[in-house]
Amino acid sequence: MRETTVTFRSGDHTLAGTLTSPDGDGPAPAVLLVPGSGPVDRDSNHQRMPLGITRHLAHALHDAGFATFRYDKRGVGASTGDWRAAGLHDNIADAARALATLTAAPGVDPTTVLVVGHSEGALIAGALAAAGTPPTGVVLLSPSATRGEELLLWQAAQIAPTLPAPVRALLRLLRTDLVARVAKNHARIRATTTDVARVDGARINARWSREFMAYDPRDDLARITVPVLAVTGGKDLQVDAADLETVARTVPGPVETHVVPDVSHLLRRQDGPASMSRYRREVREPLDPRVVGLVTRWAAAQVARVG
Template identity: 55%
Template sequence: MPTITSTPSELSVSFSVYEKVAGLVRDISVPWAAVAAVSVERDGMRAARGIRAPGLGVPGLRKVGTWRRREGGRMRRTVVSVRRGQPALRIELRGARWDEFLLGHEGARTVADTLASRGVTTESSPPTAIREHDVRFTSEGATLAGTVCRPDSPARAAVLLLPGSGPLDREGSHPRLQVDVSRQLAHALAARGVASLRYDKRGVGASPGDWRAAGVSDLVADARAARALLASQPGVDPARVVVLGHSEGALLAAAVAAGDTHLAGVVLLAGAARPGEEVLVQQAERLRDGLPAVLRAVMRLLRIDLVDRVRGNHRRLKATTADVARVNGARVNARWVREYMAHDPVEDIRRITAPVLAITGEKDLQVSSDDLDVVRSTAPAEVTVHRIPDLSHTLRRQPGTPSLRLYREEVRRPVDPEVVGIVTEWVVRHTAA
């Protein structure tokens, strides 16, 4: 299946090695000005017409390559990659080398809605208008600010969006890294008729306080208060609420869902399923192994082991009792670290009675995709897992050797359309009447 990504200036289509060899195609980028319209075909195989020139066609199963057909006295060229029974995105072009793309994609409708938000005309369904308004709520004495996002029509369901660790705002972004996961998911969900709530964590954005002083237990309490607020919003059916978390947010989502028999579903994106201390050590090991060879050699000569340093910091933080402590001269959220190291999300996952969707990328350096197997074997209800190739912790694709240094480049692109498509389709399906 081709990968569709975008930047502020262009739309890009990346093909797998098989597609490039079988269809004699290569990765393509076109400026947004060249994108004329988008439509969704229920079956891409049926929609691909003409003769291949060049390309590979397996009758009734697969078409990949360039297809040509005469229309209105001229020859139209279509770049095709479709398979039987799969929906496809038809992207019509103007002033480009090709006349259109016909690309099989499980999240075709969601991608079409995303393109519609950029002003591209969609023929399959008109874009849903999105309304947002700010809200404030309290949680154990703390005041939190957030945004309710909803479609212009009555919402069919609602999703609570929980971001990752650190000083993340309601959009799911860090001051130094605009990950923007929560905002993009909120808009994609609204395009499918689903409302959502996202909020600034304590001491971030419009929420007062000090984020370093908040422990895991505080964040769980905040998430529960937000879940109650969302369920009480006008037009929201409390029986159709889903809790979705990314990274640390997945830990919070599992804690909120544990023992809650009224949730319609739980979505865990890049969520760990092992004790926090083990996760932190594993992250240090991956960071050490990903350092440049020269730097690793210097550290060996100086007898510096990054993992040993991390374990030493853990011992020092365990010995503290303050909410905030100094480690190597820097102020650290000590209480959060102590509570996180002691927390085992498996204890919560085994108490989730709602259906679970879990997604982790194979290139995730902060969470092992092997944890998906733990979620699948632990959660007692229906579990759907997706281990996505080349997907990093930012929920973007990262071809080649994974590296934390590439995060800044990755977040210039939108969240992976396949992830967005899987999430929105799953939420719509599990909140149906």
């Protein structure tokens, strides 16, 4: 595998990423890989948890004959800036510049460039596809079709029953309703005006949170005319698998959706009841081959369609 470090400018910042090139002289079809939320690098790795999602996908897509580009978010890895000060729309702008960089890269066929996004990256992929010059197609992994504030409340309701028994007992003792607490914090966040603020004792990316809570993915989904593949795990506690039906109804272009049984938000197999407590164990395993197979086969089909 040929891997090259590539930098590009976005606003006042320099972002860095890895371009992988398949064997042969090209030009090759290409895929931009957009990671999820928070301070994650080009491989989707967080300082506290190495998710590896975009790295796994890059290698699988390379083996399928694609060039790929994945990048460090602002203030992470080799990219400049502060991730806490970046808003959702900044992240979309960064991805648009990454897409332009990939499209212009040597050995890339500019007529066949796809975008694959996971979690927040799926929202960003949808926003790019809805823009004036869309990619050839988009893959939405663990996507949401719900306004951000409503999604966060849904997450709290799903996660609360899966917390360890001692934590649930403490919440009952303190008479703390997790959903109500999240809603209260939302009001505090909406009242902030700075990029970074302290809410409920923690220093948070306030501007991103305000923009995310106000963002409704359906507005962009309704403007996507290129083919879409949307995939969610059946045990995802961070997005509602039922949102795939909304994606299919809202996108005017061709849509293919899949709910993959026993797969979590991290795109790994999860046995037993759905729980985020298993994440640390899951990241030691590769991505579920059913998810990877859906992505690589669908991407190859788009190349054949364009070709």
